[in-house]
Amino acid sequence: MRRPIIAMTLAVGALALAPVLAACTPGGSMSDPTPSASATSRPPFQTATPGAIAPTGTPVAVPPARWDALVADLGARGVTATPELVSAEAVTFSDSSLGCATPGQSYTQALVDGMRVLVTAGGETYDYRFGTGDDPLLCTR
Incomplete structure (x- = not known):
């Protein structure tokens, strides 16, 4: 049973x-x-936003050490025209790429207080980024 x-x-x-x-x-x-x-239909994963980024931070004055480093970097790139300030803003970047990531490159994922400075020289616009130090990073994308 x-x-x-x-x-x-x-x-x-x-x-x-x-x-x-x-x-x-x-x-x-x-x-x-x-x-x-x-x-x-989901787009592929991207590590950086393509194209130029419009100013979004708080306007600030460029410290003399950063301006001198920016001018020296332009000179090292063969730019002989005097740079003119377009905008300077305090920005908190989301990683160590300072908002200008190179595809395929890894970056430290941490908030970085820094600065974005746009200048023109010789008819060209240059987009510089600064992290916590005075070393400029030219964003060329």
Whole structure:
């Protein structure tokens, strides 16, 4: 008498576990295996925002040490025209790329208080970034 009850309990238990087991096996999903439209239309992951970034920070004065470093960097790049300040702003960058990441490069993920300085020289606009120090980073993207 006990055997039919045990057999029936095992059969019901197996039926209850079938959907779970099917979902755990490759290609064994009980639902439609086609990815949803939102999963297929998602853009690829990017580490940097392409194109120029408009000024968004608080306007500030450029400290003399940073201005001198910026002028020296332009000179080292062969720019002979005198740079003119377009804008200078205090910015908190989201990582050590200072908002100017190079694709494929890794950066420390930490908030960095810094500065973004736009200058023109010889008809060209130059986008410089400063982190916590006085070393300029020319953003060329």
